[in-house]
Amino acid sequence: MQIFWSLRWFFQKEWLAYSVGIGILMLVSALALLPPYAAGRVVDQIAEGTLTVGDLQYWAVLLLGAGILMYIFRYIWRIMIFGAAIRLAKLLRSRLYEHYTKMSASFYNRRRTGDLMAHSTNDIKAVEQTAGIGVLTLVDSIAMGGFVIAAMAFTISWQLTLLCLLPMPLMAAATSIYGNILHHRFGQAQAAFSELNNKVQESVSGIRVTKAFGQEKAEVAAFSRQSDKVVEKNENVARVDALFEPTISLVVGISYFLAVFFGARFVIAGDLTIGELTSFTVYLGMLTWPMLAFGLLFNIVERGRASYGRIESLLEEKQDITDERAEYSSIPTGSINVVIESCHYPEAEQASLQDISFYVQKGETIGIAGRTGSGKTTLLKLLLREMEDPLSRIEVDGVSAASYQLDSYRMAFGYVPQDHFLFSISIADNIAFARPDASFKEIVHAAKTAHVHEDIINMEYGYDTIVGERGVTLSGGQKQRLAIARALITDPEILILDDSLSAVDAKTEESILSHLQRERHNKTTWIVSHRMSAIKHADQIVVLENGRQIERGTHDELMKDHRWYADMYDMQQLESLVEKGGKDGAPG
């Protein structure tokens, strides 16, 4: 029952709905005592031969009234209690979603998407049930059970009641044992469901790889194994779940036997009327539901406890990057000073970046080059405040990046990542993602700058074309250019292209870069690229190797140095020439 205590903040918040709901639920329980009482009285009057038509009419009107009242009351408590439970689910879902949006990349590295989805669906459902059916079963098992036992004990015979309640401890012991087993098995079932979610998510995302390698059968078999595991774990839950009802029926059956066996003797001895015994047995039958509710309560509460624990532990995970040191709510506009003594990923032993220092003036274009794994993306993560390291200092407009409120800081950036994600919405909406109020003219302008306008208007539905999940209907180059248009729509102070031109040909790359130069002459642009032609015109170029800055200067300066940059540039030029010679095409 600890879960009810954990959810007390919600019950306090919804005190009115729960007070009215529980109050009415108790009234229904009390009204339900009337029919067995009436039946007993009528039986006694028949036995005594005193029953009149008037009496019958009286009971009929009373029972009809009680029936109508119960009908209305049952409707009201359902709205009150189940309605509040739905609101709890909504609240938890919003909290989780908000939490997800605040968490940094390292959180998503640690947690798998399938788990996060399971928390947002199944776990929330289990907690919702606790706040709805859980409360109903708790109140019903206590109130209805209590009222029925009180009616049996105080209006009929406390001795017979005591006798009939003798098997109850048996039920309490059994349900407690079942409850413990259930908790354990439910945890396993949930974990298996999370695994299944992960499997589905990975299989769908990686379907093209699976097909390319002809691994469909192996994937189907792996999915089937995971699915079997979910079934097995849920069957384990069902096996314990299935014990509740037979146990309760057995206990009620024993009670019936005791009621009839001893009740008949009481009637013969004249301690009980036949009508009272009739009422008593009907009351006993009414105890089945509270007892069932009690068993159900264990089940629901155990599920709720396990699920709420998982949701809470997720919500308690601290954000890596916070606004704790924020002093400024303005959007930074300009110069960036980078001084990195060293930068470590939390779980890594070696530093990913070391001894880096350069200054980018407002309006400059900076190119970052280096082999794969040299630290380019890590540098961008520091700049975008996706990670922090006390030995890394990024200053924007002369103050530490951490002094800006995260929201306003990030508004300064337009970031085009390597892995561009497009939403399953129209092309126009994808471009306007960061500025939903952008006019169509602005959207077209951004698309033209990113050199994707022609492609779009050649599509059947133009800007209204819906892009499938991850943009499956578009080519890699089209997706890249759409992602650039999306970054351009906010006209960001600092635009970051993280190897974002790799899938476009050299001519298009040149055209996009010259558009950018013209459009953004007063704004800063960072270009990370494996292709030296993309950064050749930058005001300065920084070359990284093994996390260290090994070269810095303009294209001409670096060419004179004859080091890594110059070698790469010459090699790529040569490749391009060879390709052009071969088919008059372009490199990349």
Ligand SMILES: Nc1ncnc2c1ncn2[C@@H]1O[C@H](COP(=O)(O)OP(=O)(O)OP(=O)(O)O)[C@@H](O)[C@H]1O
């Ligand atoms: N999440 C992480 N945890 C630990 N180490 C990481 C993590 N991400 C990257 N690294 C390590 O940091 C170093 C720099 O990686 P980074 O991704 O910044 O390189 P990169 O130059 O962007 O490579 P690429 O051009 O392939 O994108 C590499 O040694 C990499 O293994």
